[in-house]
Amino acid sequence: MRGFAIFAHVSAPHIWKLAIQQTEFRQMKGLQKLAGIAATFQGLIYIAAFVYFGAFWSYPVDGSPVEKMTYMAENQLLFSMIYFLMYVVFGVFLAILVIGMYERLKHKVNPLITIGSLFGGIWVGLVIASGMISNIGLDHAINLMDANPEKALDMWIIVSVITESIGGGNELVGxxxxxxxSVAAIQEGRLPRSLNYLGYFVGIAGIATIYPDKLFTEIFGVSQIVWFIWLGICLLTEENANKSIQQTANASAD
Structure with a gap:
């Protein structure tokens, strides 16, 4: 009986530690799946936006202020829905992915992970703010249309410039x-190296958008579609994912 009591006394902390590890493992595994789903949907949102503006958007660039604002008024509902999807919904998925990647990589002390996640959080705020500013600004501009189409168009141009500046045309933070x-993931040996190299390209293209040229923005958008979907598939199906998560849970418990 005494031996059993000693065994129980010694084993109880170890059993409790294992229980904590298993709980953390299940939680992190679930978070990784959510992050994978979020990344995949982000890529699909990019594709939907490209299809809409490439195939259905016929904004009269050379038209008069009345023609331009009439077109915006006639397409306000669909345009607002697309912008809500592109910015607000995308931002929610991005928040899940930023947290998921942080949890996946944080088991070792690496300042790149912390700094990168900070920029990810800032990007979430900027993206969601862009969508909200655009939709509210368009509504105000359309309400001004009957009184003064020229001022309504000026307001919409200002709103568009603000939207492009903080979340649409300047992708520095993202x-x-x-x-x-991507640098942290390759240092930690997480995710396929080819995916991380693509992340280098995507990141550099995003930073290059500080130069006012649509080309860099388009390169960033197209390459990020591939990166998001590839990352999502890896997070959902990667064979070593469970091993990586278990290592993180063990490190946290230690």
Whole structure:
């Protein structure tokens, strides 16, 4: 009986530790799946946006202020839905992915992970803010249309410039996040090396958008579609994912 009591006394902390590890393992595994789903949907959102603006958008660039604002008013509902999807919904998925990647990589002390995740969080805020500003700004511009189409168009141009500046045309923050977590992932041996090299390219393209040229923005958008979907598939199906998560849970428990 005494031996059993000693065994129980010694084993209880170890059993408790194993229980904590298993709980953390299940939680992190679930988070990784959510992050994988989020990344995949982000790529699909990019594709939907490209299809909409490439095949259905016929904005009269050379038209008069009345023609331009009439077109925006006639397409307000669909346009607002697409922008809500592109920015607000995308931002929610991005938040899940940023947290998921941080949890996946944080088991070792690496400042790139912390700094990169900070930029990821900032990007989430900027993206969601862009969508909200655009949709509210368009509604105000359309309401001003009957009184003064020229001022309504001026307001919409200002709203568009703000949207492009903080979340649509300037991808510096997003590029830094992708680049830094790709560097951290390759240092930690997480994710396929080819995926991380693609992340280098995507990140550099995003940083290059500080130069006012649509080409870099388009390169960033197209290459990020591949990166998001590839990353999502890896997080959902990678054979070593469970091993990686278990290592992280063990390190946290230690």
């Amino acid at each position: 590029g830094l996040w992708v680049l830094l977590i």
